[in-house]
Amino acid sequence: MVDLDKLDRILKRLEEASGLEDLFRVIYEIRDAFAIDHAVYHWVDSKGEQYGCGTYSVAWKERYLARNYLRVDPVIIGCYTRFHPVDWKRLDWSSKAAREFLADAHEHGVGNQGYSIPIRGPNGQFALFTANHNCPDEDWAEFFEAHGRDLILIAHYFNRKALEFEPGRAPEQSRQLSPREVDAMTLLAMGYNRAQVADALAISEHTLRVYIESARFKLGALNTTHAVARAIGCGLIVV
Amino acid sequence: MVDLDKLDRILKRLEEASGLEDLFRVIYEIRDAFAIDHAVYHWVDSKGEQYGCGTYSVAWKERYLARNYLRVDPVIIGCYTRFHPVDWKRLDWSSKAAREFLADAHEHGVGNQGYSIPIRGPNGQFALFTANHNCPDEDWAEFFEAHGRDLILIAHYFNRKALEFEPGRAPEQSRQLSPREVDAMTLLAMGYNRAQVADALAISEHTLRVYIESARFKLGALNTTHAVARAIGCGLIVV
């Protein structure tokens, strides 16, 4: 087990990190401290932008992006609906695309065992912190039994720094919707059309339109569907 | 400082909790273990529903609900846009409503010092874990310097259980979309209109429409916006 001093040092290093390069250095330290093959922090934006920081090979990182694996990767898909950190074995690898993805990953040096921790920040920010290794199932179970808590803390501190470095994320209060706008977005997300929403809110359809347009404007959305998608992605409404 | 055994015991208790009553018991243990006046877990839904579990007096809890303090409380408002755990002193107490709220809270036994940890789960779930006490600033700074990490872990485990107990959050992976449908939903969620999506996917707009209708049918959605909302909500697409 990683002793407290080691964990302490890693968290301190994370706290003191002053740039993305520092994070990149720390991720290697984490890998070495836990004696695993790979440690990876993977930021996924609600806009679909992503930022990875990890010990995977450059070739694999590029391939991941080039093949748009973000939309296939069961780790992303699985963790997105979970709070609990998850062992890769418990994810859904049944689809053909997922199996091909897995095979491809193995060929690029990704180990067979994985443990991923979902992390969420304000405005629908989402990230994953993953420990990856190549070993038998029993060893792996032992590993995350022993280090699960450490990894949660590391994931938390890592994301904290990553958010800090992310430009244009601090004063993002602009993305707040007024109560009426939230109502409108919520009902639209529930499948009602404008006439029904206006009726439900007991306002004229003209008024409703003003809300929708206003919300669209605030969210920087191109149309109603986009606005609803963003509102959900940003956690402004619940579906 | 709380020794490891104590933290260990609390986390174990949280892991093994089998009902909301258990959580209620554990929150008192946490308060005693850290020797503070209050410990509170506060779930806030984007719909405005809330669920509190803490050592505050019943009178204060009722007053909080009755006065709809959720919309006033600077702790909620401040933490909602932050990832970092936050000392109450660093929040914005400048508005009149906030100062009145604070005075009212003090009168109901809430201590002057607070340290709140924002926690987020899937589907825009949001909760706070708060440590509250009555003491001088220096003592408080020392407290969360010493116990910040413990509290993060406790908050994480607490929320994990709370999500588990929440009905209607069961794994609902039943509805799967075909790759093309996922593409279509994704691009629609990104704000493209049908012509643009069809163009991006290099298919005719008619074909695209078949995908959208098919996805709509599979998701039991009433229209495109609804389908996109559900696809996001079910984690079928990443926005």
Next chain:
DNA sequence: AGACCCCTCACTATTTCTGGGGAGGTGAAA
């Protein structure tokens, strides 16, 4: 007291989406 945001309502013309149809080809699983 002025600035600013929120809520409410109105018009017109244009573009886009929806809900019914029908039809052929491919590939994987049973």
Next chain:
DNA sequence: TTTCACCTCCCCAGAAATAGTGAGGGGTCT
């Protein structure tokens, strides 16, 4: 081998959303 889900294409009429304006009353914060 058949079945079944998937991908691709087509028509049309009616319903819905969008763009570009406008205006007035209410509240809150500085």
